[in-house]
Amino acid sequence: MNGSIGKTVQEVCRANDYDPHRMMDIVRGVQEVEGYVSGEAMEWIAATVGSHRVEVESVVSFYSFFTDQPQGRIVIRLCDDIVDRMAGSAQVEQAFVEQLGIQVGETTPDGAITLTRTACIGMCDQAPAALINDVVVTSLNSDRVRDLVRGLRDHMDPARLIWTLGDGNNDHNLVQAMVHNNIRQRGQVILAEDIDLDQGLQKALAMTPTEVIRAVNNARLRGRGGAGFPVGMKWQFTRDAEGERKFIICNADEGEPGTFKDRVILTERAELMVEGMTIGAYAIGASEGLIYLRGEYAYLRPYLDNVLQRRRAASLLGQNIHGLEGFHFDIRIQLGAGSYVCGEETALISSCEGRRGDPTNRPPFPAQHGYLGCPTAVNNVETFCCVARILDRGPGWFASMGSSSTGTKLLSVAGDCRSPGVYEVEFGTSLGEILRLVGAEDAQAVQMGGPSGQMVGPADYGREICYDDLATGGSVMVFGPERNLLEVVRTFLEFFIDESCGYCTPCRVGNRLLGQGIDKVMASRVSADDVAQLEELAMTVKNSSRCGLGQTSPNPVMSTLKNFRDIYEDHTVDTAGKVASFDLEAALGEATAIAGRSSVHNKGLRQGS
Numbered sequence: 001m002n003g004s005i006g007k008t009v010q011e012v013c014r015a016n017d018y019d020p021h022r023m024m025d026i027v028r029g030v031q032e033v034e035g036y037v038s039g040e041a042m043e044w045i046a047a048t049v050g051s052h053r054v055e056v057e058s059v060v061s062f063y064s065f066f067t068d069q070p071q072g073r074i075v076i077r078l079c080d081d082i083v084d085r086m087a088g089s090a091q092v093e094q095a096f097v098e099q100l101g102i103q104v105g106e107t108t109p110d111g112a113i114t115l116t117r118t119a120c121i122g123m124c125d126q127a128p129a130a131l132i133n134d135v136v137v138t139s140l141n142s143d144r145v146r147d148l149v150r151g152l153r154d155h156m157d158p159a160r161l162i163w164t165l166g167d168g169n170n171d172h173n174l175v176q177a178m179v180h181n182n183i184r185q186r187g188q189v190i191l192a193e194d195i196d197l198d199q200g201l202q203k204a205l206a207m208t209p210t211e212v213i214r215a216v217n218n219a220r221l222r223g224r225g226g227a228g229f230p231v232g233m234k235w236q237f238t239r240d241a242e243g244e245r246k247f248i249i250c251n252a253d254e255g256e257p258g259t260f261k262d263r264v265i266l267t268e269r270a271e272l273m274v275e276g277m278t279i280g281a282y283a284i285g286a287s288e289g290l291i292y293l294r295g296e297y298a299y300l301r302p303y304l305d306n307v308l309q310r311r312r313a314a315s316l317l318g319q320n321i322h323g324l325e326g327f328h329f330d331i332r333i334q335l336g337a338g339s340y341v342c343g344e345e346t347a348l349i350s351s352c353e354g355r356r357g358d359p360t361n362r363p364p365f366p367a368q369h370g371y372l373g374c375p376t377a378v379n380n381v382e383t384f385c386c387v388a389r390i391l392d393r394g395p396g397w398f399a400s401m402g403s404s405s406t407g408t409k410l411l412s413v414a415g416d417c418r419s420p421g422v423y424e425v426e427f428g429t430s431l432g433e434i435l436r437l438v439g440a441e442d443a444q445a446v447q448m449g450g451p452s453g454q455m456v457g458p459a460d461y462g463r464e465i466c467y468d469d470l471a472t473g474g475s476v477m478v479f480g481p482e483r484n485l486l487e488v489v490r491t492f493l494e495f496f497i498d499e500s501c502g503y504c505t506p507c508r509v510g511n512r513l514l515g516q517g518i519d520k521v522m523a524s525r526v527s528a529d530d531v532a533q534l535e536e537l538a539m540t541v542k543n544s545s546r547c548g549l550g551q552t553s554p555n556p557v558m559s560t561l562k563n564f565r566d567i568y569e570d571h572t573v574d575t576a577g578k579v580a581s582f583d584l585e586a587a588l589g590e591a592t593a594i595a596g597r598s599s600v601h602n603k604g605l606r607q608g609s
Contacts, residue, residue: 005041
């Protein structure tokens with residue numbers, strides 16, 4: 001076996017305490033040194049941490065940022081979501097192809113640069129965008145592509161490609177990103193100008209854990225993800241669960257296409273988020289926490305590590321926090337590697353444990369059996385920020401804002417609008433008011449909650465942003481009058497097909513069939529009966545899939561059938577009185593070629609039987 005690879009593996013495994021639960025970090029570390037994770041490297045890793053080759057390989061094969069094949073020292077990942085396509089990503093891609101002399105999925109002959117595509121990287125407000133290794137480049141066009149490729153060939157240093165720095169902490173010496181926050185409207189909770197950090201933590205530690213949970217309940221805080229589960233209830237379940245060792249996890253895997261508000265929080269309000277996590281740890285009795293940071297935001301890792309280190313130095317993390325004897329809590333960052341399904345909490349926990357990001361069956365729920373089999377509370381970035389503010393200003397203050405859903409909501413608005421960016425609005429704000437704020441009064445349609453949400457039209461613009469009406473985890477994608485909504489639906493289905501973990505048949509196969517159905521609609525090769533069958537298939541996928549991805553993946557089809565049925569009817573053909581034809585011999589052709597012999601049906605056809 002190759003001694004060099006063995007040495008690399010030993011060093012990386014040592015840095016991760018030979019812990020198989022740190023498999024994500026181990027695989028990433030080996031790939032950073034070797035360029036990929038070869039079969040031999042997998043053998044070394046398995047032997048070194050006491051695992052099995054198949055367990056290592058399952059991780060390498062599952063995450064899109066890992067590879068078992070050689071690739072360039074520079075990997076260019078072109079963002080390929082619907083908003084980037086609308087902004088001209090096809091022209092950007094073609095420019096890269098021409099300048100590099102390779103196609104997407106290929107590596108330059110000298111082995112230096114690989115060109116590929118990836119799903120949404122959280123930059124829809126400054127599209128088209130790309131990741132060059134871990135460096136984000138935004139607002140791309142053909143001229144900039146030529147400059148980028150010329151620069152890479154000259155110095156092979158992605159960090160030197162940044163031609164301008166963004167606002168706020170994007171120009172921090174540990175970030176140095178060209179990303180812009182695009183904060184368009186600041187509310188009273190998270191993006192307010194006058195936040196006193198750690199006041200909420202100080203007040204929480206003067207209360208009992210039960211009183212902290214009661215305050216969160218009285219504020220009627222619901223998780224700021226798509227499900228909106230009551231936070232205090234989740235914390236109480238976790239606190240009451242059996243087991244001395246408990247965990248709190250921050251879900252910073254903002255993978256829903258069109259969403260980028262957590263990116264802004266991580267950049268500008270990271271300490272507020274960690275303060276909320278610390279309050280949550282005190283409430284449920286946890287001494288250990290994790291931040292699951294999506295791989296696309298790896299450029300923020302040094303800054304976030306520094307935030308944690310500064311809080312340890314100030315006794316706000318670690319032993320006897322804030323001088324409270326016996327309250328110990330610390331956090332480590334777990335970096336993801338490009339997998340949308342890991343936004344689902346059980347898949348996220350699987351990933352944190354060093355495994356494929358496969359969702360698990362519920363029950364048991366994470367509150368009873370989560371990370372490493374211990375009771376675990378999982379909440380997202382925005383939720384923890386709300387917790388810190390509730391404990392600072394009080395539950396009554398928080399509950400006084402909003403509607404049936406209390407507080408404010410951060411929205412990531414992108415697409416066909418004059419002012420894309422992040423807006424903090426009170427729950428109860430109408431969608432029409434949002435469209436006026438962003439400059440999209442002529443919107444044909446709006447996708448609420450990303451591809452897994454729902455597409456609504458002008459008839460719904462009077463509806464309110466809240467969990468009981470128009471719910472969203474944060475993504476608001478605007479489509480102008482000139483957009484082909486069926487192309488939007490097809491793009492969303494492509495995303496789900498690619499991101500499915502493949503575990504269950506309804507999701508693995510059903511989404512492909514839905515995609516084929518939309519292709520037929522776009523080609524005007526469907527009847528009214530075909531459209532009805534497409535709707536039935538969507539319901540089957542939704543009702544029989546194992547996890548949230550499959551249960552929501554048919555939503556683009558279902559919501560457009562509900563709110564834009566005319567675009568389907570415009571593509572239907574009248575089949576009344578026509579007899580469908582079917583070429584049995586042609587249909588069996590592939591199977592005949594595989595078997596190497598004719599079927600009995602083919603023989604019968606030739607014999608005229």
